[in-house]
Amino acid sequence: MNEATRRLVFPLDYGSLEEARAGARVVAPSVGVLKVGLELFVREGPAAIAACHDLGREVFLDLKLHDIPETVGRAVQSAASLGVRYLTVHAHGGRVMLERAASEAARASSPLTILAVTVLTSLDGADLASLGLSTSPAEQAERVARLAWDAGVRGFVASASEAANLRSALGPEALLVTPGIRPAGSDAGDQKRITTPAQAIAAGADLLVVGRPIRDAKDPLAAARAIVAEIEGALAARHT
Numbered sequence: 001m002n003e004a005t006r007r008l009v010f011p012l013d014y015g016s017l018e019e020a021r022a023g024a025r026v027v028a029p030s031v032g033v034l035k036v037g038l039e040l041f042v043r044e045g046p047a048a049i050a051a052c053h054d055l056g057r058e059v060f061l062d063l064k065l066h067d068i069p070e071t072v073g074r075a076v077q078s079a080a081s082l083g084v085r086y087l088t089v090h091a092h093g094g095r096v097m098l099e100r101a102a103s104e105a106a107r108a109s110s111p112l113t114i115l116a117v118t119v120l121t122s123l124d125g126a127d128l129a130s131l132g133l134s135t136s137p138a139e140q141a142e143r144v145a146r147l148a149w150d151a152g153v154r155g156f157v158a159s160a161s162e163a164a165n166l167r168s169a170l171g172p173e174a175l176l177v178t179p180g181i182r183p184a185g186s187d188a189g190d191q192k193r194i195t196t197p198a199q200a201i202a203a204g205a206d207l208l209v210v211g212r213p214i215r216d217a218k219d220p221l222a223a224a225r226a227i228v229a230e231i232e233g234a235l236a237a238r239h240t
């Protein structure tokens with residue numbers, strides 16, 4: 001698998017295991033990581049993770065844990081026992097919760113990286129204001145990313161429009177995972193802070209999460225291939 005393919009994360013946002021398996025099988029040649037999120041995990045549970053492993057792909061379990069430290073710590077242990085490679089928690093769960101998630105992941109028997117979700121890509125400044133936050137999404141993402149970093153977390157989910165800023169705030173060791181990716185001309189849907197795949201790579205993103213532009217394309221494999229080609233071009237430009 002080449003570097004560009006390794007960087008593409010495809011969310012299995014499907015309503016059943018059968019659909020998820022079929023969708024994953026089609027795009028697997030052009031996808032590095034498969035993400036299992038709330039829709040599929042609530043319905044199908046660990047079988048969804050096993051299906052990804054059957055395809056030889058690492059699993060990103062996206063449950064966006066946000067609870068008291070004890071509950072999150074125990075949930076991290078459960079996720080670790082399923083052999084997932086990445087697991088999301090909400091950075092807004094606070095320092096102790098983040099510390100607990102990071103320390104439980106460090107004790108897992110296989111590599112497990114906690115990803116702190118900073119500010120959801122579906123939110124903009126007006127949404128933050130309605131929550132009583134006077135910061136911009138970029139400022140808020142940096143604030144909670146620093147909090148998570150200090151708690152021992154090394155993976156972060158943010159819009160790629162914040163990736164360059166987070167990279168300079170956190171340094172090369174931070175793993176930056178960016179959803180809200182839209183190839184030029186594709187529908188934003190409910191995403192508000194979006195970039196193209198090339199912009200995300202240029203900004204220093206490590207992993208790009210791309211769902212509907214692939215899932216809902218007439219030819220999902222061709223859509224995934226086109227995104228990988230765009231990532232490849234942007235990586236080459238980054239290295240020159």
Ligand SMILES: O=C(O)c1cc(=O)[nH]c(=O)n1[C@@H]1O[C@H](COP(=O)(O)O)[C@@H](O)[C@H]1O
Nearest residue numbers: 011062119120121157179180209210211212
């Ligand atoms: O944690 C995530 O993966 C996530 C965080 C975030 O801020 N925004 C976001 O869209 N996601 C997820 O990334 C995927 C984006 O899907 P599309 O908008 O269809 O490309 C979905 O599975 C979301 O649950």
